[in-house]
Amino acid sequence: MKILVTGSNGQLGNEMRRVATKACSVHEFIFTDVAELDITNAAAVLEAAKGVGAIVNCAAYTNVDAAEDNEETAHLINATAAANLAAAAKAEGALLIHVSTDYVFGGDGNTPRTEDMPTSPLGAYGRTKLAGELAITASGCRNIIIRTAWLYSIHGKNFVKTMLSLMSSRPALNVVFDQVGTPTYAGDLADAIGTILSTPDPAESVYHYSNEGVCSWYDFAVAIGQLAGSPCVVNPCHSNEFPSKVERPAFSVLDKTKIRTTFNLTIPHWYTSLKHCIAMLQNS
Numbered sequence: 001m002k003i004l005v006t007g008s009n010g011q012l013g014n015e016m017r018r019v020a021t022k023a024c025s026v027h028e029f030i031f032t033d034v035a036e037l038d039i040t041n042a043a044a045v046l047e048a049a050k051g052v053g054a055i056v057n058c059a060a061y062t063n064v065d066a067a068e069d070n071e072e073t074a075h076l077i078n079a080t081a082a083a084n085l086a087a088a089a090k091a092e093g094a095l096l097i098h099v100s101t102d103y104v105f106g107g108d109g110n111t112p113r114t115e116d117m118p119t120s121p122l123g124a125y126g127r128t129k130l131a132g133e134l135a136i137t138a139s140g141c142r143n144i145i146i147r148t149a150w151l152y153s154i155h156g157k158n159f160v161k162t163m164l165s166l167m168s169s170r171p172a173l174n175v176v177f178d179q180v181g182t183p184t185y186a187g188d189l190a191d192a193i194g195t196i197l198s199t200p201d202p203a204e205s206v207y208h209y210s211n212e213g214v215c216s217w218y219d220f221a222v223a224i225g226q227l228a229g230s231p232c233v234v235n236p237c238h239s240n241e242f243p244s245k246v247e248r249p250a251f252s253v254l255d256k257t258k259i260r261t262t263f264n265l266t267i268p269h270w271y272t273s274l275k276h277c278i279a280m281l282q283n284s
């Protein structure tokens with residue numbers, strides 16, 4: 001099967017490149033980023049999708065803070081372009097695997113979010129990602145939507161790399177302990193997408209995927225420092241010590257039961273995957 005991957009210079013896109021090189025991959029992958037295929041260009045998307053059996057959309061407007069001032073641009077990439085991909089998938093009878101976010105939910109409650117829970121985004125990024133989900137489901141194309149959270153990898157910008165950089169130059173850091181969720185190593189998510197692509201007639205639905213376990217950003221930062229052998233002291237602090245235009249969910253743990261059981265996945269605990277990522281960063 002021919003598989004079109006969009007946004008492939010990003011964190012997840014880069015990990016999809018690794019998945020594609022696995023010896024067991026029987027698919028032909030076409031990797032594109034905005035220079036080769038701007039997904040906001042509907043005609044270009046239709047053309048690029050000709051003959052493909054699946055599209056994996058790793059492209060997005062992911063700057064949560066900047067989205068508050070640039071919601072129109074974020075909507076164009078996260079919603080209008082998602083609709084373009086859905087139209088192209090429909091025209092080809094292809095499966096669209098689209099990646100969304102925990103930010104479609106508000107931050108209330110303290111039970112892991114299942115796929116059927118009501119959405120209520122707190123900010124522009126979440127609104128535009130939810131609009132993308134709705135456009136895809138309304139299109140009638142074959143689709144799988146995977147909501148993920150706290151994505152990090154050896155590629156691009158992310159919390160792990162930011163912490164490592166700050167820890168190398170500061171004796172101490174304050175990190176919020178009143179926002180709880182689960183990190184996701186992009187390599188694990190890409191492997192899960194690889195499994196879905198190898199599944200005959202995969203069940204079309206919305207799924208949640210992150211690593212297993214629960215932590216606050218503070219716990220995550222402490223683990224990053226310990227695994228990297230950093231002497232930097234990490235102190236817990238409240239979110240209101242970092243004033244931001246964006247209200248972030250206080251509780252954002254995704255329930256992975258559905259994707260785990262549907263695709264028989266073994267999902268690593270966040271600490272195990274963090275250890276792996278830090279070792280990769282230290283050896284690179």
Ligand SMILES: NC(=O)c1ccc[n+]([C@@H]2O[C@H](COP(=O)([O-])OP(=O)(O)OC[C@H]3O[C@@H](n4cnc5c(N)ncnc54)[C@H](OP(=O)(O)O)[C@@H]3O)[C@@H](O)[C@H]2O)c1
Pocket residue numbers: 006007008009010011012013033034035037038039040057058059060061062077081099100101102129148149150151152156
């Ligand atoms: N990062 C997170 O913490 C997080 C959390 C939850 C969900 N997600 C979701 O997970 C998915 C993957 O995220 P990620 O962190 O891998 O994203 P990323 O690293 O920001 O990569 C996104 C890629 O899409 C490209 N892109 C932007 N506009 C495009 C366009 N019009 N046409 C084609 N490509 C375009 C970007 O290029 P430029 O860099 O040049 O703009 C970038 O290479 C996204 O759907 C995101 O919403 C991410």
